[in-house]
Amino acid sequence: MKILKLIFKNALRHKLRAFLTIVGIAIAVMAFGLLQTVVTAWNAGVEAAAADRLITRQAVSFIFPLPYAYKDQISKLPEVKNVTFFNWFGGVYIDKNQFFARMACDPETLFDVYPEFVVTPAEREAFLKERNSCVIGADLAKMYKLKVGDIMELEGDIYPGQWQFVVRAIYQPRDKTVDATGMYFHWQYLDERIRQVSPERAGNIGWFAVQIKDARQSAAVSERIDALFQNSRAETKTETERAFQQGFVASSGAIITSLNVMSFVIIGIIMLVLGNTMIMSARERTREYAVLKTLGFTGGHLSAFVAGESLIISFLGAGLGLAIVYPVVAMFSILVPKGWFPVFNLAPSTVILAASSAILVGVLASIIPLRRALKTRIVDGLRFIG
Amino acid sequence: MPTAISVENVYKSYMRDKLEVPVLNNVSLTIQEGEFIALMGPSGSGKTTLLNIIAGIDRPTRGRVLVQGTDIATLSEATLAKWRSRHVGFIFQFYNLIPVLTAYENVELPLMLTPLNKAQRKDQVERALAMVGLADRMKHYPKQLSGGQEQRVAIARAIASDPDILVADEPTGDLDKRSADDIMTLLERLNQELGKTIVMVTHDPAAAERAGTVRHLEKGDLLPEEKMR
Numbered sequence: 001m002k003i004l005k006l007i008f009k010n011a012l013r014h015k016l017r018a019f020l021t022i023v024g025i026a027i028a029v030m031a032f033g034l035l036q037t038v039v040t041a042w043n044a045g046v047e048a049a050a051a052d053r054l055i056t057r058q059a060v061s062f063i064f065p066l067p068y069a070y071k072d073q074i075s076k077l078p079e080v081k082n083v084t085f086f087n088w089f090g091g092v093y094i095d096k097n098q099f100f101a102r103m104a105c106d107p108e109t110l111f112d113v114y115p116e117f118v119v120t121p122a123e124r125e126a127f128l129k130e131r132n133s134c135v136i137g138a139d140l141a142k143m144y145k146l147k148v149g150d151i152m153e154l155e156g157d158i159y160p161g162q163w164q165f166v167v168r169a170i171y172q173p174r175d176k177t178v179d180a181t182g183m184y185f186h187w188q189y190l191d192e193r194i195r196q197v198s199p200e201r202a203g204n205i206g207w208f209a210v211q212i213k214d215a216r217q218s219a220a221v222s223e224r225i226d227a228l229f230q231n232s233r234a235e236t237k238t239e240t241e242r243a244f245q246q247g248f249v250a251s252s253g254a255i256i257t258s259l260n261v262m263s264f265v266i267i268g269i270i271m272l273v274l275g276n277t278m279i280m281s282a283r284e285r286t287r288e289y290a291v292l293k294t295l296g297f298t299g300g301h302l303s304a305f306v307a308g309e310s311l312i313i314s315f316l317g318a319g320l321g322l323a324i325v326y327p328v329v330a331m332f333s334i335l336v337p338k339g340w341f342p343v344f345n346l347a348p349s350t351v352i353l354a355a356s357s358a359i360l361v362g363v364l365a366s367i368i369p370l371r372r373a374l375k376t377r378i379v380d381g382l383r384f385i386g
Numbered sequence: 387m388p389t390a391i392s393v394e395n396v397y398k399s400y401m402r403d404k405l406e407v408p409v410l411n412n413v414s415l416t417i418q419e420g421e422f423i424a425l426m427g428p429s430g431s432g433k434t435t436l437l438n439i440i441a442g443i444d445r446p447t448r449g450r451v452l453v454q455g456t457d458i459a460t461l462s463e464a465t466l467a468k469w470r471s472r473h474v475g476f477i478f479q480f481y482n483l484i485p486v487l488t489a490y491e492n493v494e495l496p497l498m499l500t501p502l503n504k505a506q507r508k509d510q511v512e513r514a515l516a517m518v519g520l521a522d523r524m525k526h527y528p529k530q531l532s533g534g535q536e537q538r539v540a541i542a543r544a545i546a547s548d549p550d551i552l553v554a555d556e557p558t559g560d561l562d563k564r565s566a567d568d569i570m571t572l573l574e575r576l577n578q579e580l581g582k583t584i585v586m587v588t589h590d591p592a593a594a595e596r597a598g599t600v601r602h603l604e605k606g607d608l609l610p611e612e613k614m615r
């Protein structure tokens with residue numbers, strides 16, 4: 001017989017109680033994993049933003065446009081390496097509920113400023129040459145089974161009408177944090193059509209993305225850009241892409257924070273559940289622990305018994321929880337509309353966090369019962385009637 | 387015969403609601419090696435307390451307890467625990483077996499604290515279980531055994547590490563007459579054949595009769611000796 005075997009047998013002595021505790025921990029670990037995955041996925045979106053990119057938008061709101069002419073003015077600043085720009089197109093592709101970014105872009109500069117969108121030179125060339133062509137992300141291509149040469153037909157809302165684009169390039173994300181569900185087409189094409197129906201809207205740019213030479217200069221360069229257009233018809237607000245993304249989802253930020261807090265509250269709850277189970281078991285075994293002490297087992301042994309039992313339960317629970325969190329996260333990522341999160345999978349850090357929380361919970365939950373077991377004098381323990 | 391246990395002027399009191407309640411009043415008692423002594427007396431007279439002090443699981447408030455020359459009252463908890471595991475075997479009224487362990491594993495338990503290897507432990511466990519007549523019940527769990535059998539497993543556990551002293555607190559207190567007789571016969575054999583020193587607390591005169599010496603406690607006082615045999 002090994003001491004470990006006794007610990008194991010003790011842990012599973014009350015089958016139903018052990019089972020319920022283990023399942024409780026498993027569900028909590030699963031919930032923790034899922035919540036943390038949402039948090040990580042959101043943060044990944046922010047992290048993915050390059051530090052050397054600034055976003056220049058209209059000062060009042062990002063829904064008001066900026067004049068195309070700003071591009072040249074910004075480009076002339078010595079700290080600026082490249083400037084590109086976008087217009088939010090919106091619209092509907094096949095299914096109104098499927099969300100992904102559809103934008104007008106500047107095909108000349110897009111890939112310079114966004115090197116994380118990887119295309120072959122041939123594809124880049126093809127995309128450049130054809131004015132009604134578009135480039136789409138590999139994930140989007142997979143989702144709609146699109147290949148080069150296919151036509152995408154969009155129904156416009158911000159820009160009304162039927163819009164047809166030919167897929168000429170499919171970009172690969174440089175790494176897992178890059179969103180590969182975007183669709184980008186020629187701004188020129190959009191502008192020409194708009195000029196015909198509502199000329200007052202022509203020459204409008206949604207926002208500029210400015211690549212700077214030195215990321216450490218971002219604050220200073222931002223100020224310089226905004227200074228260029230001070231007191232003009234359209235003043236600008238420039239900030240790093242990261243800050244822009246955070247602001248863009250400012251309200252979600254609060255939700256994300258509460259999800260984060262909740263996930264740790266859940267860990268706290270498992271600790272109480274396990275602690276309760278451990279206190280009950282240890283109390284019932286008051287006499288047994290006294291007998292073990294009588295036989296010569298020391299405080300060290302008792303600690304191993306109590307903490308070991310607690311750890312076994314928390315490990316079984318955590319193991320089960322982690323086993324179910326993978327399929328749950330996978331299922332969740334199917335249900336969540338693509339594009340909400342550029343990446344949605346269980347990060348190794350989440351698994352490590354869940355596992356180490358389980359260890360911590362196992363240890364903490366055994367403190368009270370262990371202190372009692374150690375403090376009880378043998379003679380009192382032997383007289384104990386459960 | 388040399389002295390096994392010498393209790394010298396042991397006074398013991400418990401605190402109850404900040405009130406000191408005396409339980410043993412300057413008890414002195416000498417037990418020879420190989421002696422089989424029964425402690426009798428009314429409930430609450432301090433029998434268990436005296437037994438626990440002799441066995442090193444309780445400490446006297448004042449006085450000395452020498453067991454084979456060691457003043458056990460002065461040992462640290464850890465040393466005392468080690469000392470107990472080497473020198474004393476315990477038999478309780480309610481057996482106190484570990485319910486999730488088989489008879490074999492229960493007997494093996496105290497041997498886990500010795501440097502014996504697995505094969506040596508197996509040897510000892512089988513010998514002890516054979517001694518109590520339960521060689522065929524090794525794989526049984528306590529709840530699959532009768533009370534008498536459980537107590538025999540407990541005795542096997544007490545003798546597994548071959549201690550010189552056995553202490554038993556009402557070992558037959560929870561058994562029917564036949565099982566009680568069997569247990570007493572077993573204790574007698576352990577005393578006579580293996581030369582174990584046995585200190586037993588009992589209410590049962592029939593059980594006390596099997597002991598070589600009977601001493602009475604009354605309200606914490608040890609009454610003068612009367613020779614039985």
Ligand SMILES: Nc1ncnc2c1ncn2[C@@H]1O[C@H](COP(=O)(O)OP(=O)(O)OP(=O)(O)O)[C@@H](O)[C@H]1O
Nearest residue numbers: 379380400401409428429430431432433434435436
């Ligand atoms: N751990 C303790 N804490 C407080 N009081 C105790 C403790 N142990 C024993 N006592 C008290 O000491 C007295 C003697 O107890 P003890 O158990 O030694 O008696 P006993 O002779 O074994 O009785 P019984 O025949 O009922 O087992 C009792 O009054 C009991 O309440």
Ligand SMILES: [Mg+2]
Nearest residue numbers: 433434435555
């Ligand atoms: Mg008693």
